[in-house]
Amino acid sequence: MSPLGKRFKLVDDFNQAENHDYHLLPSRFAGLDDGRYLLSNEVGEYLVVDRSQLESYVKKAVDQDSDFYHDLKSKHFLFDDDSNVAIDLLALKYRTKALRTxxxxxxxxxxxxxxxxxxxxxxxxxxxxxxxxxxxxxxxxxxxxxxxxxxxxxxxxxxxxxxxxxxxxxxxxxxxxxxxxxxxxxxxxxxxxxxxxxxxxxxxxxxxxxxxxxxxxxxxxxxxxxxxxxxxxxxxxxxxxxxxxxxxxxxxxxxxxxxxxxxxxxxxxxxxxxxxxxxxxxxxxxxxxxxxxxxxxxxxxxxxxxxxxxxxxxxxxxxxxxxxxxxxxxxxxxxxxxxxxxxxxxxxxxxxxxxxxxxxxxxxxxxxxxxxxxxxxxxxxxxxxxxxxxxxxxxxxxxxxxxxxxxLSDVLLDTLESSLSESAPMCHDCGFLPYCGTDPVYHYATQQDVVGHKAFSGFCAKNMKIFKHVIKLLEDPDTKKILTNWVR
Amino acid sequence: MMIRLSAKDNAALSAMTHEEPLIAKITVNPNLPNGLRSQSVLIIHEPAAIPDGFGLVLLAFDGEIANAPVNTVRLSNDIRYLKENDVIKFYPAGCKINVLYRKEANVNTFLLTERCNSFCIMCSQPPRDIDDSYLVDDILEALPLIHPETPEIGFSGGETTLIGNDSFTRLIQAAKNHLPNTSLHILSNGRNFNNLDLAIKVSRVQHQDLMIGIPLYADYSQLHDFIVQADGAFDETIRGILNLKRCQVPVEIRVVIHQENYHRLPRLAEFITRNLLFVDHVALMGLEMIGFAKSNQQALWIDPYDYRHELQDAVETMAKAGMKVSIYNTPFCVVPEAIRCHAVKSISDWKNDYLDECSKCSAKQQCGGFFSWNLSKPSLHIQPL
Incomplete structure (x- = not known):
């Protein structure tokens, strides 16, 4: 590529991230299939990554000039000293996701x-x-x-x-x-x-x-x-x-x-x-x-x-x-x-x-x-x-x-309090959390416990399987075209 | 065909009584009531007796004329198209005329300033650091003269907000007062709306049909900041868009596509649907080969045909998310058929042209054609449909 005129600075001059360091934003991951993982952030944006990508992300070793780095930054999995507007946008997106509540x-x-x-x-x-x-x-x-x-x-x-x-x-x-x-x-x-x-x-x-x-x-x-x-x-x-x-x-x-x-x-x-x-x-x-x-x-x-x-x-x-x-x-x-x-x-x-x-x-x-x-x-x-x-x-x-x-009845407040996936065992660190939920009545009916042990939960088993299946279907561009038409 | 909006080679045929520049509306009626004549410019297309009392008389022909009254000027060939209701600025010193408003134009754009706080690598109107504050006064004077049925006017720059918050809001207020049925489109890089006060001031005007067009060139900071050659611009622009929408001011995102950013276009579209779904319009724009785009042509030019897949992907992502998306400045024949319904005639008529082979094209009526200065560097895949 031919360079720009002399009056213009180069793209490298606009990276203000000191020592090429970055900060992780809240995210979770879960196994998707052999050697691959779903990496999702607090508001449901996701990337499918392999083991080495996941490790380099967590260890803050991703090359700042790579498309992977830019994807992670654009989808708000990380931020660096070049930009902190990610925090504002994440807050906005979190409010949007929680609007119905x-x-x-x-x-x-x-x-x-x-x-x-x-x-x-x-x-x-x-x-x-x-x-x-x-x-x-x-x-x-x-x-x-x-x-x-x-x-x-x-x-x-x-x-x-x-x-x-x-x-x-x-x-x-x-x-x-x-x-x-x-x-x-x-x-x-x-x-x-x-x-x-x-x-x-x-x-x-x-x-x-x-x-x-x-x-x-x-x-x-x-x-x-x-x-x-x-x-x-x-x-x-x-x-x-x-x-x-x-x-x-x-x-x-x-x-x-x-x-x-x-x-x-x-x-x-x-x-x-x-x-x-x-x-x-x-x-x-x-x-x-x-x-x-x-x-x-x-x-x-x-x-x-x-x-x-x-x-x-x-x-x-x-x-x-x-x-x-x-x-x-x-x-x-x-x-x-x-x-x-x-x-x-x-x-x-x-x-x-x-x-x-x-x-x-x-x-x-x-x-x-x-x-x-x-x-x-x-x-x-x-x-x-x-x-x-x-x-x-x-x-x-x-x-x-x-x-x-x-x-404001105790039974409702207690149930709601224990129904936050973000604090439920086996849910809080699950990569599928942004897409899932809790069903206290189901878990009470099947396990006599409103939280339930997710390893024995039909609700968890069913949803995990569906999430993985749908995410993999989305990897095929033609199928993705059909499925994006379904989004409301 | 390209239309010139300014001409210096006009000739004074009699004495000038004006000392200051004159901003006035054109009439073709020599019998205009006397009371209105001093504030009007009479244009005459063929030899005739010239009535007295007009602020300025423009002769749009070459023949001799006897007894020209004061303030008579022979027009340059370039601007003899002037018509009833057009508005001009006349400089008595050099006999220069700037055309401020053409009733016939598809859109009339007013330059608010040439100053800018960014320095975009493909800027079509490179900024100049000059004192051009007189422009605001000119526009305030011109706005009351504009025909009330004008569908749309534009404010452009430079960076329009650099004229100052008060002048900026005063211009929007004036547009609302004098042109209550006209939409107003303002270009800004959005960075100054990082200051919520300015967004609040603009929203308080409650203009009936306002849109602020703000460029966003990439889905992450470093690339956007590089393209606009300003550190921190990405964050300021995003916060500016958020502030404007917080105040319910309509916002359009404008993406100029070139060699440096086309490969991230699908990602940018995703970024917009996830983060800025509430903006009112997104325009994906072909490069205008003038200014820095021309001097940086080697680094920036990419044939629209070569980014057609990225373009289609981006358009479909945003359209499926329910966003209003348009493709600007891109000839019909190089836009993939599936997204042609998004291609619009976006180029202002005075700088709009077609290639010779376009006369054979059945889609010419729907096609936006070319910027006049892009004719020398068209896509290699132009073909009559």
Whole structure:
């Protein structure tokens, strides 16, 4: 390269780092595969490095003229005496990642009834099958719950109706929506509603109501007809037919973006991930959430969760994700939601609202549950645990406790305090920490301890495998192009 | 075609009554009411009786003229294009005319100062350490004369903030007062916004449509500081951008691409999406071959075709992150097809040109073409589409 004119100094003249020394910024590393490591900083920026690079970084021996040095500096793994603006930028990025915690509870789940017309073996919420109106939420309970909802400082409030089958108590849904909208005339939040339903009772009245209030629908679709009907039995053995008809009606009437579906993995699902995904494509759904079964409700009573382990589930996920990438390569945008959440954490300055991957845990401070009887739980899983007889994470009741009683209860504060990954054994020094979180209810349910020993944690095993897999997928430029399109 | 914005070879045809330079608006109407004439410049394109009372009369033709009134000047050929509503500065001493504003121009840029606290290796307008504080007064005088329907004006330098915080904010305030429907684009290296007070002052003006364009040439300090030839500039510029955005002043990041920084372009794009995602626009700019860029041509020039992969990578990284990204100063045919939608016509009309072969190109209408002074050093991969 030809030199510049004499009036100009050379690039070496602008290195003000004394003795070529540098300071390490907070970072962590974890093994990725043979001889390679993931190096991540406090705000989730990362580099994949080999052993010698990692050692030279830690020993402060990286050559200051190398691209590796500039990468480490640009991604804020180190700073030198030439520049200290990294500290300002890291502070800004940390605040951005933690923004949701400061905004507090945005998702409010109303369990409007425990009644359900289905008899799913894996049911995680312990439905009541017959006509027991004792398991319906009353207007009085709903009104008291709503008063708590609007105490949350969150600028966005989402009210999600859960069950049982919530449409079995449609009158109460109508009541809550109307009351919430009235309250919001003074509170002026970004207010949204979701009904999580099996769509059995999705008639024109319900659709018109959803249309009028911009309500989203969320349903369960486990796969092809045989699999879905086997996983989700109902009298008449036609749950698949009812569900896909409901999805179609909702798409037509409300718009494709107003209806989403979730799947739950059972042992039967494991060998048919491609067929499950095809079912989603056939019904014009543009994403799928490949979810493992959680260890609550009937799923535990019936030993459903023990029938397959994390390794087997991961193979299922990996095969599914490969197939989804292939679908995207053919020019069709289709997203796996869990991967999307992780990609957003890896590739953007933001965090996601996904409750299970937050530190501190999102229990009660991201999402909270108002049960049909007015009891308040830290999470949907905490309610499931309670229905199994363990009321460990019951925070109070809308009938007897104030906002302060509930959100400052010892059980919640203790749980949150012990749910900081940054101080949890085996988490605090893990390279995947910026992308992970803690799930105290899961660890309590499986290990009777809210922190849990991560060596025996299915949560840790599952997430580590997924993180490593996704990070390696990102190394292929063409795959990366697809995956960056998923980032929200 | 290149348009000259200044001419010295004008000829006085009669006595000059002006002692001081005159900043005034051009009219083609010889019957302008008497009360308005002394503050107006009449331009005449063919022999005719010249009415009295105009502040200045410009003859845009060569023929003889009888009985020229005082303050009559024959225009240099270079600036006979002047039209109704244009604004000029006339220097009676040397009969020099500077064109301050052309109503027809795609953008009118005002030079605030030639002084600068950086010394960029590719500067297209090398700084001069002179006292040019009169420029601020000129602009304050010119702004009220500018046509109110002008879509956009620009302030450029040198380093614009070097005119002082008070003058800087006063100019923005004047632009807001006189041109409430005009957007204002200001170029600055951002370093002085390291001082939060200046950012606060600018935001308090509450200009209706302001954008401050700030260059960021690399994703780490040493390379940026080398390119702007100023130690500490990277940190000051980043803190300046943060301060402006803290005050909700719109900011555009401008990246000039050359031999010294093209290889870090994808990294810079990542750096911007991770750290400065909240800026309002990013412009990735081809080199303007004049000033230092020309004298340092051997060290700096890289054919845009040779950095097309880095360019595409950078554009896609930022666009996918939801940022508004544009490619400036780069002919359409050397921009990869996938990112052509980001290529815009960025070059001011007075210094915008095309090669002969461009007349055969079907995309000429959408193409920004070349800086007039880049015609001698075009990409080797120019081809009509």
């Amino acid at each position: 400061s905004q507090f509870t945005s998702l409010h789940l109303f369990v409007v009834t425990l009644r359900c017309d289905y008899t799913c073996q894996y049911c995680q919420v312990s439905r009541q099958t017959d006509d027991k109106h004792a398991f319906d939420m009353s207007e009085e309970t709903a009104r008291k719950a709503l008063a708590l909802v609007f105490r949350s400082p969150s600028p966005a409030i989402k009210i999600e109706f859960q069950g049982g089958e919530p449409l079995l108590n449609f009158n109460l849904i109508q009541y809550v929506v109307s009351e919430a909208k009235k309250l919001n005339e003074t509170h002026k939040r970004d207010l949204q509603f979701v009904i999580t339903s099996n769509l059995s009772f999705l008639d024109d009245t319900v659709l018109a109501f959803c249309q009028e209030h911009g309500i989203h629908l969320s349903t369960s679709l486990d796969g092809n007809e045989a699999l879905h009907n086997s996983n989700r039995p109902r009298p008449g053995k036609n749950s698949y037919e009812i569900t896909v008809k409901g999805i179609k009606n909702a798409q037509r009437f409300l718009g494709r973006d107003k209806i989403g579906a979730l799947m739950t993995t059972t042992e039967k699902s494991l060998s048919q991930v491609r067929s499950i995904i095809d079912t989603y494509l056939e019904h014009n759904l543009d994403c799928i959430f490949l979810r493992p079964l959680s260890p609550y409700g009937f799923a535990v009573k019936n030993h459903q969760t023990q029938k397959y382990d994390i390794d087997r589930w991961f193979e299922f996920y990996k095969e599914g994700l490969d197939y989804i990438l292939e679908i995207n390569r053919q020019g069709h945008h289709f997203v796996e939601v869990y991967t999307q959440i992780i990609l957003t954490k890896l590739l953007s300055p933001f965090n996601t609202g996904y409750v299970d991957l937050q530190s501190p845990s999102g229990a009660a401070i991201a999402a909270i549950v108002y049960n049909y009887d007015g009891d308040v739980y830290a999470s949907d899983e905490a309610r499931m645990l309670a229905e199994m007889g363990d009321r460990k994470f019951r925070l109070g009741s809308v009938h007897t406790d104030s906002y302060e009683d509930i959100w």
